Amino acid sequence: MRNACSMTPQGLRERKKLRTRREIRDAAYRLFAEQGFEATRVDRIAAEANVSTSTFFRYFPTKEDLVLSEDTPARPLSVELAARPVDEPVLTAVRHAIHACVTVAEGEPGALERARHRMELIASVPSVRDRLHETMARPGDDLAESLAARIGRPVDSLETRVLLGAVLGAFREALLHWAGVEPEADARALADRTIDTLARHLSA
Amino acid sequence: MRNACSMTPQGLRERKKLRTRREIRDAAYRLFAEQGFEATRVDRIAAEANVSTSTFFRYFPTKEDLVLSEDTPARPLSVELAARPVDEPVLTAVRHAIHACVTVAEGEPGALERARHRMELIASVPSVRDRLHETMARPGDDLAESLAARIGRPVDSLETRVLLGAVLGAFREALLHWAGVEPEADARALADRTIDTLARHLSA
DNA sequence: TGCCAAATGATAGTGACTCCCAGAAGTGCG
DNA sequence: CGCACTTCTGGGAGTCACTATCATTTGGCA
Incomplete structure (x- = not known):
């Protein structure tokens, strides 16, 4: 089912989710580089990624998970x-x-x-x-x-x-x-x- | 100076601080046993120990430190x-x-x-x-x-x-x-x- | 006793995170 | 295409650990 290595997801929905996830993380890393981890508030990251704060937490359960969770296909x-x-x-x-x-x-x-x-x-x-x-x-x-x-x-x-x-x-x-x-x-x-x-x- | 093994502190102030610390921790463990760690709010612990919430955080920087910090004299x-x-x-x-x-x-x-x-x-x-x-x-x-x-x-x-x-x-x-x-x-x-x-x- | 330093308490904040609900957007089916 | 169904999203209100500040109290000590 899921978790097949290097296989692009089929539906538009899935593709959009992946894109949003990447946009959030990219925005976060950008802001972290500018002002540091703790000085960057979550709502600022969400705004930078053009999503609401609610959506942010749907993608990353905690702020730390931005850094800890990996999306590399393999372990x-x-x-x-x-x-x-x-x-x-x-x-x-x-x-x-x-x-x-x-x-x-x-x-x-x-x-x-x-x-x-x-x-x-x-x-x-x-x-x-x-x-x-x-x-x-x-x-x-x-x-x-x-x-x-x-x-x-x-x-x-x-x-x-x-x-x-x-x-x-x-x-x-x-x-x-x-x-x-x-x-x-x-x-x-x-x-x-x-x-x-x-x-x-x-x-x- | 400090950290002498098993030496009772001299001043009333020091003794009181030690007592307060113990009372807070005892109250916390009592409440943890009843309702669990996460379900126990910090202000409830403070109230149970007859101190203000501010004072609680002067003794324990985080809720977790209630469990993690040890007062046993030796390492x-x-x-x-x-x-x-x-x-x-x-x-x-x-x-x-x-x-x-x-x-x-x-x-x-x-x-x-x-x-x-x-x-x-x-x-x-x-x-x-x-x-x-x-x-x-x-x-x-x-x-x-x-x-x-x-x-x-x-x-x-x-x-x-x-x-x-x-x-x-x-x-x-x-x-x-x-x-x-x-x-x-x-x-x-x-x-x-x-x-x-x-x-x-x-x-x- | 009286002064100084330290401890306390109250209050007002901040920021991560949760719950809930209404609306929008993707999906499958006729 | 159009219509129901599911899923995703945004917004708002709320919780809770934790911080900062300041006035008040209390122990230590000359």
């Missing part, structure tokens, strides 16, 4: 991770999966740049940063399932949750570091350093 | 961790530090029970859960310093941040699991399972 990491052989050690699988994600992102021009800019915004706004982990582990996301299968434990088990929490916690910090400290660094290199750090210090 | 984990030998592997040091924390908590009657009840509240309220990691790594907390020293890297380095993020992420999930799934489980055993999981799956 790359979970997909790439699921593609790795199950008998591979977790960190090895994650490493390769992330490399693959970066490669995919490099395919679309400006994608990495946009991702980093988005992370800078996230890093600089506390209320957004607080909710980052939600975005990293979406409800429908298969990341937990993939990890669970890899370690042979149920999805809701302590072990799976702990592992997911650790990996996401590590990469949350890596992303914030990327955005805030080393914006020019190579994404792949940072990912490798992240995983090396885990491998070196989290054993025995 | 046990960072202290216990700092007490471990620096050449000990990170996970070993963390394991012993947590065991020590649990032992300390068992000393004060009802402390573990209260901690678990608090975690249940945190786990059940999204807005509070989102800010849990703040509480786990306070600004003045030495956890980052302790880890940094242990791995021989600067506090703000990617490696230190990643390690801290991973450990806190893991234990965040462990705490939520404790509160939500296995409330009767032994805290020490859960901590061990958490660390074992990290050690087993986050290497190579």
Whole structure:
């Protein structure tokens, strides 16, 4: 039904909704760049996007979701991770999966740049940063399932949750570091350093 | 100056402030138990505690801080961790530090029970859960310093941040699991399972 | 006792977000 | 094409956490 990758929606209604959503987000990012996140009021964004405030909240449940929700069709990491052989050690699988994600992102021009800019915004706004982990582990996301299968434990088990929490916690910090400290660094290199750090210090 | 462990404040003013703070929090927890977190309005809490709404916000900057801020004098984990030998592997040091924390908590009657009840509240309220990691790594907390020293890297380095993020992420999930799934489980055993999981799956 | 600093309370705001309802616009069917 | 049906939109009123300001009170201390 829905969620088919890179398939333009059929009806006029659907196309209009997508356009409105993009216009709202574009307007928001424009205003954020000018005056910052917190100084930009929601009704101002709505006006800039030529919709009413009510409509704004129909598209984005909270102001933070403007930054946190992604419309990129794929959830790359979970997909790439699921593609790795199950008998591979977790960190090895994650490493390769992330490399693959970066490669995919490099395919679309400006994608990495946009991702980093988005992370800078996230890093600089506390209320957004607080909710980052939600975005990293979406409800429908298969990341937990993939990890669970890899370690042979149920999805809701302590072990799976702990592992997911650790990996996401590590990469949350890596992303914030990327955005805030080393914006020019190579994404792949940072990912490798992240995983090396885990491998070196989290054993025995 | 301040922050001396278990030292009763001298002036009447200080004593009164502490009492007010406790009264507000007690009133809040009472109301939360009756009607839930979100259904309890701040002015209702203030009234129940016999203070004005203004005063409430002087004591707790946000409603969430009622649950998140702790008044326990020590920051046990960072202290216990700092007490471990620096050449000990990170996970070993963390394991012993947590065991020590649990032992300390068992000393004060009802402390573990209260901690678990608090975690249940945190786990059940999204807005509070989102800010849990703040509480786990306070600004003045030495956890980052302790880890940094242990791995021989600067506090703000990617490696230190990643390690801290991973450990806190893991234990965040462990705490939520404790509160939500296995409330009767032994805290020490859960901590061990958490660390074992990290050690087993986050290497190579 | 009397002065100063700090704590309190009341009031008026702000801004994100919700509810509700009436009208407009897209959709499917004859 | 035209007509019913559903969905989307705009507007207005309201809620609630939180802020700013100022007058009043209260504890600390010489």
